Amino acid sequence: xxxxxxxxxxxxxxxxxxxxxxxxxxxxxxxxxxxxxxxxxxxxxxxxxxxxxxxxxxxxxxxxxxxxxxxxxxxxxxxxxxxxxxxxxxxxxxxxxxxxxxxxxxxxxxxxxxxxxxxxxxxxxxxxxxxxxxxxxxxxxxxxxxxxxxxxxxxxxxxxxxxxxxxxxxxxxxxxxxxxxxxxxxxxxxxxxxxxxxxxxxxxxxxxxxxxxxxxxxxxxxxxxxxxxxxxxxxxxxxxxxxxxxxxxxxxxxxxxxxxxxxxxxxxxxxxxxxxxxxxxxxxxxxxxxxxxxxxxxxxxxxxxxxxxxxxxxxxxxxxxxxxxxxxxxxxxxxxxxxxxxxxxxxxxxxxxxxxxxxxxxxx
Numbered sequence: 001x002x003x004x005x006x007x008x009x010x011x012x013x014x015x016x017x018x019x020x021x022x023x024x025x026x027x028x029x030x031x032x033x034x035x036x037x038x039x040x041x042x043x044x045x046x047x048x049x050x051x052x053x054x055x056x057x058x059x060x061x062x063x064x065x066x067x068x069x070x071x072x073x074x075x076x077x078x079x080x081x082x083x084x085x086x087x088x089x090x091x092x093x094x095x096x097x098x099x100x101x102x103x104x105x106x107x108x109x110x111x112x113x114x115x116x117x118x119x120x121x122x123x124x125x126x127x128x129x130x131x132x133x134x135x136x137x138x139x140x141x142x143x144x145x146x147x148x149x150x151x152x153x154x155x156x157x158x159x160x161x162x163x164x165x166x167x168x169x170x171x172x173x174x175x176x177x178x179x180x181x182x183x184x185x186x187x188x189x190x191x192x193x194x195x196x197x198x199x200x201x202x203x204x205x206x207x208x209x210x211x212x213x214x215x216x217x218x219x220x221x222x223x224x225x226x227x228x229x230x231x232x233x234x235x236x237x238x239x240x241x242x243x244x245x246x247x248x249x250x251x252x253x254x255x256x257x258x259x260x261x262x263x264x265x266x267x268x269x270x271x272x273x274x275x276x277x278x279x280x281x282x283x284x285x286x287x288x289x290x291x292x293x294x295x296x297x298x299x300x301x302x303x304x305x306x307x308x309x310x311x312x313x314x315x316x317x318x319x320x321x322x323x324x325x326x327x328x329x330x331x332x333x334x335x336x337x338x339x340x341x342x343x344x345x346x347x348x349x350x351x352x353x354x355x356x357x358x359x360x361x362x363x364x
Contacts, residue, residue: 033262035059035069038087040080040097042200043073047221047284048246051152051277052096055248058269067265080198087251088145094250096151100181101196107322108140108332110182112148114157114241116315119340121153121243121278123347127339128245136332143328147255151270152246152277155285159235159303160215161206161227166235166303169310178202178214182318183240189314199225206230215240218281219288228296235301239311246277 037056041049056069072092074080083095084102100113111118112133119127127133128150141148160177173191177184184194195211205211207230214231215238216222228234248270255263292298303311323330358364
């Protein structure tokens, strides 16, 4: 073999080995990302708090620890209702919470958790992904230096816990009830006194008589909160939160500085938690409701048509106020209304119609 051929083959062989090594070697990891995450929920609180913690852990797991999240439950770094400012200022990179706590910043935030007579969980997801909801959420959040995405959903919530039976709309006059967001504004239109309290303060206020009634989530969470010790009448369905969406809101400057792949990882982790949390609430609410009734003497009641009609009338007044707030508030409201008509119209002859007939036939 000629010397020239030996050298040529040797170079080719060396190049092949180098190429193979390059292909088989793991990609060089990007820079580590440390995230401070605050929350509106108590630590380890089932469903809401554990869902937020699960999302935080998932970011680490999905990146093999390249993203590390320091999670702070409500009160551990800032108060539950202070998380918005903490992230908007850049003191923390993200929060997990319910954005209707911040309708005082802008009433439009209520639409991205839940509004009276609004969208169910499946309808909300359709609106956000395919009917303009996310684009409006981005527009609203950007005005406050934030970027938000859905990260959990409780499904339809209960109407609340009451010390007495609610026989007519007149029974709401003078009632002190814990209810945040636009749902609380509806109560005010009906003559009640809405109170906004973080979850950790509801029980003590209900026991002491500082409030007469409260809503929270549904049987699974409400059983843990032991509201039945102070109020025995449990009403359904909740007009105020037909599909309460929780969010992860991030500092927009921080978000914009991430690579597109890291943004996608966060979006994927949030979407997974959206699915997991909704499934968990649906799986556990039924058994919890049975225990509340059989073991705790809870009296399940449904709101009368008279009361629900009053909720509807008051909601219309609240929505008039919202639309008067600003062009963006009106744009968000009109978008939701359009989605409710189109997506809800289909739901009426699909999911809703099927479940009604299935349960009739089976006697459920």
